[in-house]
Amino acid sequence: MNIFKPIISIFSAIFLWLYYYFALPTLSLAYEDGFLFFSVCASVLIANIVMWASGDLVNGGKAFGIVWVVVAVVICVAEIASMTCFWNDDAKYRQLGEVEVVEYNEMIQQIDLSQIPIVDQELAQKQADKKIGEDVALGSRIDLGTANIQDVNGEVIYVAPLEHSGIFKWYKHRTTPGYITVSASNQNKVNYVTELNGEKIELLYQPSAYFRHDLKRYIRNQGFRTVGLIEYTFEVDEAGRPYWVVTTYENRTVWSSPEATGVIVVDAQTGKTDWYSLKEIPDWVDIVQPESFVKDQINNWGKLVHGWFNPSNTDKIKQTDLTLKVYANGDCYYFTGMTSVGSDESCVGFIMVNTRNKKSMMAYMSGATETAAMKSAEELVANFGYTATKPYPSLVNGVPTYILAFKGDEGLIKAYGMVNIENYSIAVKGNNLLEASRAYMQALANSDTNYIVGSNEAYGYTLEGIVERISSATQDGSSYYYIIMQGENEKIFTASGLISNELPLTRDGDKVVISYVDDKNGTVDIVSFDNVAFVTPISNDQKKRNELDEGTSALDSDYNKIIQVDPTMSEEKWNSMTEEEKATMLQKFYDEN
Secondary structure (H helix, E strand, C coil): CCCHHHHHHHHHHHHHHHHHHHHCCCCCCCCHHHHHHHHHHHHHHHHHHHHHHHCCHHHHHHHHHHHHHHHHHHHHHHHHHHCCCCCCHHHHHHCCCCEEECCHHHHCCCCCHHHCCCCCHHHHHHHHHHHHHCCHHHHCCEEECCCEEEEECCEEEEEEEEEECCHHHHHHHCCECCEEEEECCCCCCEEEECEECCEECCECCECCCCHHHEHHHHHHHCCCCCCEEEEEEEEECCCCCEEEEEEEEEEEECCEEEEEEEEEEEECCCCCEEEEECCCCCCCCCCCCCHHHHHHHHHHHHHCECECCCCCCCCCEEECCCCEEEEECCEEEEEEEEEECCCCCEEEEEEEEECCCCCEEEEEEEEECHHHHHHHHHHHHCCCCCEECCCEEEEECCEEEEEEEEECCCCCEEEEEEEECCCCCCEEEECCHHHHHHHHHHHHHHCCCCCCCCCCCCEEEEEEEEEEEEEEEEECCEEEEEEEECCCCCCCEEEECCCCCCHHHCCCCCEEEEEEEECCCCCEEEEEEEECCCCCCCCHHHHHHHHHHCCCCCCCCCCCCCEECCCCCCHHHHHHCCHHHHHHHHHHHHHHC
């Protein structure tokens, strides 16, 4: 029987070495994986000591069991101590930090339609994989890593590393040649980056590598054995150099309530490793706060508003099903709707959390959840069988709007849609975003709503002048008109044929009066059109209808915040005014109206 004791001890040592080598746990009792590793080590060590001291294998087994009973008790106590009870509810509620209450149009910026990041992660992954497939030799040796979205030099793109497809491919090549980028606003803009400043890109350290080149093992061996690691993200700096960004964290309540403490940045080629605190993180790093951390903290903030004991659910709100990544002023944010407990289709507001510093903003505004908006949009294309992508929150001529794409069976974008956030029954589609925008503005103008909210970046104009040129085109069964006015040669005015039955009769040289919205982002959409050459008699019933409709259009609603601008004031004069002069002029306008 004694012959088994050395064998058991040798196998115990090998088991513990293999456990650490492959699991790479955090060597700290402050983390659950570290506690479990030390518990296994302690139980194996004590069992071996008892076995050798007593000379009885059974006693060693009993000692092993007793240790794990103690471990189980400690785990139970730790779980209870981590629960959201009397001593933890306030700490968990405040973990998200101060949430600034703002207006929706202060939280979400208006973006040029050509720059809307409409391509989702699934499509980006598909397009990048297709790019690899163009090279048969390359496709046989590598797999495509996860495509991560980030802002690089002002352009939002997805970046996906090339990774090893197996241990034999790794053993033969050791590195992979570069990465793929996919534009977030153009599904066809795909680049395979293999060189940087004339030098080949060779990714040596990555999660799919083995032994000392395995990313997590490499980081642990650089001295980060007692630090919690999460969120292994592939990013590139402004020059295009590839890095791995890994978030470090610590737990605030035993083994729960994790909080990011900084990031480890590893050069994917050279292995140069640096740790940065939250205040020192390089500007090009987008993802610091893990999405899983932020989602838990948002939910705690919403449900613990009056402490953990709130059986009536007073003022409780919860996160919707989807969490989106949106960009505003070069920063990345997690965006999600917040609903009342028990509500499924409507939001009470929207929250955005900065992915770097966790700065949080909340806009209280009733509206549709992201899922409800997707369902509403998909009804428009039910005959085609298209599916909607996750909606992107934006402003269209100052109106809070979800923008999304429709994908076919092969996963490519076939059409685009817009859904009003406050009233998701207002939904349109178009073959492109510009067409969808025109249809959307027309749908708003024709709706019976009077709550249209503009922004300080959308300006409403009424212009009387002579038509210099007019032409029409049919898109997706609808007629659109393109007009150039005398003296306004820098603008092309667009209008749906539904706006006025006078549009098809209008000719060059006609005098017209138009009202339009100019968001200073290249969009000039006509809201109303009147050819003064035509005087069409209207019935008394129509006069009554016009009186009822007064004050409900996108421009003249009492609730409208689109700024009406005097067309006689030139843009040059406006731009030459100071902010104080602009504010005084606008205040005077509001007082007069």
